Amino acid sequence: MRPTDLAEIRRLSLFRDMSQQCYEQLTRGVYVQHFPESLTMIRQGEPADFLHILLDGQVELFASWGDRETTMSVIKPIGTFILAATIRDAPCLMSARTLERSRIMLLPSANLRQAFRDDRGFAHAIVDELAGCYRAVVRHAKGMKLxxxxxxxxxxxxxxxxxxxxxxxxxxxxxxxxxxxxxxxxxxxxxxxxxxxxxxxxxxxxxxxxxxxxxxxxxxxxxxxxxxxxxxxxxxxxxxxxxxxx
Amino acid sequence: MRPTDLAEIRRLSLFRDMSQQCYEQLTRGVYVQHFPESLTMIRQGEPADFLHILLDGQVELFASWGDRETTMSVIKPIGTFILAATIRDAPCLMSARTLERSRIMLLPSANLRQAFRDDRGFAHAIVDELAGCYRAVVRHAKGMKLxxxxxxxxxxxxxxxxxxxxxxxxxxxxxxxxxxxxxxxxxxxxxxxxxxxxxxxxxxxxxxxxxxxxxxxxxxxxxxxxxxxxxxxxxxxxxxxxxxxx
DNA sequence: CAGTGGACTTGATAAATGTCAAGCGTGAGA
DNA sequence: TCTCACGCTTGACATTTATCAAGTCCACTG
Missing domain, CATH: 1.10.10.10 (Winged helix-like DNA-binding domain superfamily/Winged helix DNA-binding domain)
Structure with missing residues (x-):
């Protein structure tokens, strides 16, 4: 990972409150990568090996059933995806693909869980983020039904x-x-x-x-x-x- | 709170891994209460003062908009509700009412946040629960759309x-x-x-x-x-x- | 025991939404 | 520059879903 990336990431609300030690440990296995447009990077049903953090670009989360497909959410920077699957070590419920060329940070699930255990600030940032995601889906579901x-x-x-x-x-x-x-x-x-x-x-x-x-x-x-x-x-x-x- | 309640609660997966000290502190402001059937105990938009844990009975989570209303979820024992709002200290997105006479444990939001900070086992149990709730809504939304x-x-x-x-x-x-x-x-x-x-x-x-x-x-x-x-x-x-x- | 209200059903009808087919416009690539 | 692919629009039509109005059944209550 480039040092400029590292500095940028440190400022994200997810990592801002971490101890330096935990932060260093957490980012050990992290890398930042560019993806071209229209690339499906996660397929629903696959294990969630990395928490994804979108730094630049735009990503679509979508779900399919048989031959039908629906867009569940559009992620913009700075946004995370497949956090819940990462935490539970469960298969992703949604697929993800880029809508444009995107820069994405990949944080190994094991690192995330470790840091969650070791660092209160990080643990808090994670639940807060997850709670936000939860509320976003509830809103979406309400809109669909009401x-x-x-x-x-x-x-x-x-x-x-x-x-x-x-x-x-x-x-x-x-x-x-x-x-x-x-x-x-x-x-x-x-x-x-x-x-x-x-x-x-x-x-x-x-x-x-x-x-x-x-x-x-x-x-x-x-x-x-x-x-x-x-x-x-x-x-x-x-x-x-x-x-x-x- | 009655001692029998206390013992019962200690066994719940949410609290099982807590240190005794944190557990005692957490349960200081907790109480367990019976609610009659068809009682709306939470109205959407209200602050989330307590995490609710359903011990017996059945609870409906529903949402309204104007004069329309829809059922979002039915909670059965042992289940929690308004966890996300509690964590974020945000207004509830859904209302809750009993479908039958129910026994519910009320855990003050401040206690929950405190315990989350102090106890890793509890923090982990909470994210895990929240991640489960998230995945449940995603499923519901998928069903509605697909x-x-x-x-x-x-x-x-x-x-x-x-x-x-x-x-x-x-x-x-x-x-x-x-x-x-x-x-x-x-x-x-x-x-x-x-x-x-x-x-x-x-x-x-x-x-x-x-x-x-x-x-x-x-x-x-x-x-x-x-x-x-x-x-x-x-x-x-x-x-x-x-x-x-x- | 009759009365009442609510859940459930059924039918007729209307409104919302999807499907299929065709055509338009525009931007990327040959 | 031409062509093709694709997103978007439009129209005709089919299907799905909601609404309204009865009517049945059943449980609860005075």
Missing amino acids: RNSRERIASYLMRQAQLAGDVRSYQLPVEKRLLASYLGMTAENLSRALRGLEEDGLKVDGTRVIITDPIKLMKIAKLDMLMDGPDPSPTTEAASLPKATA | RNSRERIASYLMRQAQLAGDVRSYQLPVEKRLLASYLGMTAENLSRALRGLEEDGLKVDGTRVIITDPIKLMKIAKLDMLMDGPDPSPTTEAASLPKATA
Whole structure:
């Protein structure tokens, strides 16, 4: 691993609170690697040998059953994947492939478990990360069960606008067919629904999203912290070491 | 807390590996309580003050949005809930209510976080539990996105038969309307689909399920370890302290 | 013992969503 | 520059799923 990589990694919230000794031990077997676009690097059912940490690029987590396939999540830097499988030493429930050329850090599962045992700061960072992943899937499942496709689209696109800094217009971060799969519908239906939403304050032209009437659109999206986020900032006062108070 | 409760709890996998000191500290603020049937004890959006551990009875986790509601999970003893919210000190994403009179242990979130910091065995048990919860939701989400209602019913009922010990006939563990909600459909549709499945080796009469033709039913259910479980037994060799291999 | 409410079922109908086939547009590579 | 592949769109149609309205059955209760 290159020293510049090492320095960069040390700053990640996962590793920031580790003792130097544990950190060195942990990173002994670690390496950082580039993957080309559209490469499936993990197949569901395979053992989870490494925790993956996405440093640059974009990765899709997807699931298949028979000949069907669905996008479960899109990971952006800095994000981790297959953490749960790593912890349990269980087979991955999802597959992973790059959506673009990506730089990924691979952390051997055994090292992770060792460091979890040895270092409290790391252990805390890991559960916190895992709890975040859990809450993200719960949100996704809620969306699938409580909203219809029109509402899923509206809420997704509004939420993205929020994340981009409460803008009225932005670029779609992913291809439409991927978005359709993520939102649990066919590409055809997404296309049609987008057209239908033009009546409701939304315009999508190619990859450009324009929210022409936020109030109207919100009546459909009904964004909800408990379904769309954001999660309160991770690892806040209550969860970390007490310092301010006494 | 009664001494008999205390002894019982100590044996739970969550607490089994704790040091006596940490255990005593942890259980200082703990209490065990009975709840009547149909009592909503947690409302989504509320802070998670306690980790809940179900000792007896049955609890439903459900989510709502506007006037819609859906069952996310049914907890059976021994099971935990709102672990992730507890860890993150974040609002609960789901509500919880008893399906029958239940005995529940309440463990203050602050105690949990303290014990997590102080005791490795406990920390490990907690991540392991959380990882299990994560994988369960991922499975649920996969089922919702990859299978249609007919397939979800078939796979659910086959899986229950497996869990009951590979039997051909058993009692439904929950009411049908609850099952419908859990499987993401209306009660009417469940009823009709069950009728339709009589052609495919399944008979449901009241709460009695009879798998008349497992092979035929399996062609629809297509049970899959990665979607229907079981998960490899939690906390196995690889994840715990090395002992056999010197 | 009758009454009441709730779970479950059934049928008719509507709405949502998927499938198939075709055509458009654009970008990568020959 | 041409061509091809692929993402996207559109239309027609099929299938799935939800909604609404009865009606049955059963358990609980006054």
